[in-house]
Amino acid sequence: MKTAVVLGTGLIGTSVALALSRHGVLVLLEDRDPDAARTAASLGAGTVLVPEGLEQPVDLAILAVPPAHVARTLRDAQARNLARAYTDVCSVKGSPAAEAASLGLDTTGYIGGHPLAGREKSGPLAARADLFEGRPWVLTPDQGTRRDVLNRALELVSLCGAVPVVMDPVEHDHAVALISHAPHLVSALMAARLEHASEEAARIAGQGVRDVTRIAAGDPALWREILTANAGAVADVLEDYAGDLAAVIGSLRSLAKEPNSPAGEAAAEELVARLRRGNAGQARIPGKHGAPRAAYAAVPVVIGDAPGELARLFAAVGAIRVNIEDLAIEHSPGQNVGLVTLYVDPDAAPGLAAQLVERGWTVQN
Structure with a gap:
C-alpha cells in the first residue's frame, strides 16, 4: 500500500491515518468538518485532500464515519473514483452492507471492517498511532468480495498492528x-x-x-x-x-423480608448460583495474548501519590525478577497515597511481597 484516503478524521480515522503514515503510506484526509481534517493533518496524520480531488485512485479508502453514513459515503467516494478498494471502520456491519446493496453500489470493491479499539475521548486530538496494536480487527467479506480487496484490507490491519478476524456480518453484530x-x-x-x-x-x-x-x-x-x-x-x-x-x-x-426463613435461604442460594454463572462467564474472556485466562495472585502495595513512585515500584519488581501480569490502581480518598495491586504468578507472590517489604514498601496482607 502506497496511498490511502481516510474519510472522517475523528478518533478512529485519525488513528488509522497516523498508523499508516508511520509506515510511509501517503495519506489524504477529508472530513465534513474542515477543522477536524486540518487538526489531524497538523498531528502528522496526512495531508488534507484538495477540493479538486485526485489525479488517480489511491490504493484504499477508509470510511471512518458512523454506521448510518457508511453507504452514502461509499456512494460518494465511488462516484469520485477515489480508490481501487474501500473499507469502513464502524462498529456495525449488517445494516451498512445492506444499504450499500440497496443503493446499487459496487460492493465487490468494498469490505466491512471493525477495529475493536477505542477510547473514552473522541476527536482527532485523542488519536494514537498505536491504538490498534494487538487488538482484534474484524473483516466481513461476502461471496462477492474481490480477492484483491480482501488482501488490501488485510494489509491495512497488518500496518495498524492489529489481529485480523474474519466474521459473517450478522454474526459480528x-x-x-x-x-x-x-x-x-x-x-x-x-x-x-x-x-x-x-x-x-x-x-x-x-x-x-x-x-x-x-x-x-x-x-x-x-x-x-x-x-x-x-x-x-x-x-x-x-x-x-x-x-x-x-x-x-x-x-x-x-x-x-425473611433472611432466616427457608424462602430466604432459597433466595440466597439463587443469588449464589447467578454469581457463579458470572464467574464462569468472566473466565471465558481471553487472557494474555488470547490464551485462556490464568489465575494470578494479588500483591497490594501502598505508594505515595508523587512523581516517579510508580516507576520506582516497577523497577523494584523488575530487580526481583518477577513479571507483572496485570495491575490495578486505586486512589485513597482524602490522602496522597494510592493502592497498586500487582497481579503475578501465584508461586512468585509470597517472595515478591517479602522482598518488597525488605526494600521499604508497605504491602497489605
Whole structure:
C-alpha cells in the first residue's frame, strides 16, 4: 500500500491515518468538518485532500464515519473514483452492507471492517498511532468480495498492528451487541445512579464502581448512531439481562423480608448460583495474548501519590525478577497515597511481597 484516503478524521480515522503514515503510506484526509481534517493533518496524520480531488485512485479508502453514513459515503467516494478498494471502520456491519446493496453500489470493491479499539475521548486530538496494536480487527467479506480487496484490507490491519478476524456480518453484530454495545448501556445506566448520589457516597467510590462505569464516559452522540444501527441485537441481549435482573431483585426482596426463613435461604442460594454463572462467564474472556485466562495472585502495595513512585515500584519488581501480569490502581480518598495491586504468578507472590517489604514498601496482607 502506497496511498490511502481516510474519510472522517475523528478518533478512529485519525488513528488509522497516523498508523499508516508511520509506515510511509501517503495519506489524504477529508472530513465534513474542515477543522477536524486540518487538526489531524497538523498531528502528522496526512495531508488534507484538495477540493479538486485526485489525479488517480489511491490504493484504499477508509470510511471512518458512523454506521448510518457508511453507504452514502461509499456512494460518494465511488462516484469520485477515489480508490481501487474501500473499507469502513464502524462498529456495525449488517445494516451498512445492506444499504450499500440497496443503493446499487459496487460492493465487490468494498469490505466491512471493525477495529475493536477505542477510547473514552473522541476527536482527532485523542488519536494514537498505536491504538490498534494487538487488538482484534474484524473483516466481513461476502461471496462477492474481490480477492484483491480482501488482501488490501488485510494489509491495512497488518500496518495498524492489529489481529485480523474474519466474521459473517450478522454474526459480528450479535457478537458486538453482547460484548460491547449492551455493556455500554448497562455501564451508562449504572453511572446514572451516581448523578444525584450524596457527596458522602461519591467521595468513597472505589475501584469497583470505577471499573463498572469507566466506559459510560463515551460520547452520547456517537453511541446514538451505534445503538440505532444495531438496535435489535442490543435489545435481545438486554431483554435476557432484564429477566436475570428481575429474578435477582426478587431474591433480594425475599432476603430483605425473611433472611432466616427457608424462602430466604432459597433466595440466597439463587443469588449464589447467578454469581457463579458470572464467574464462569468472566473466565471465558481471553487472557494474555488470547490464551485462556490464568489465575494470578494479588500483591497490594501502598505508594505515595508523587512523581516517579510508580516507576520506582516497577523497577523494584523488575530487580526481583518477577513479571507483572496485570495491575490495578486505586486512589485513597482524602490522602496522597494510592493502592497498586500487582497481579503475578501465584508461586512468585509470597517472595515478591517479602522482598518488597525488605526494600521499604508497605504491602497489605
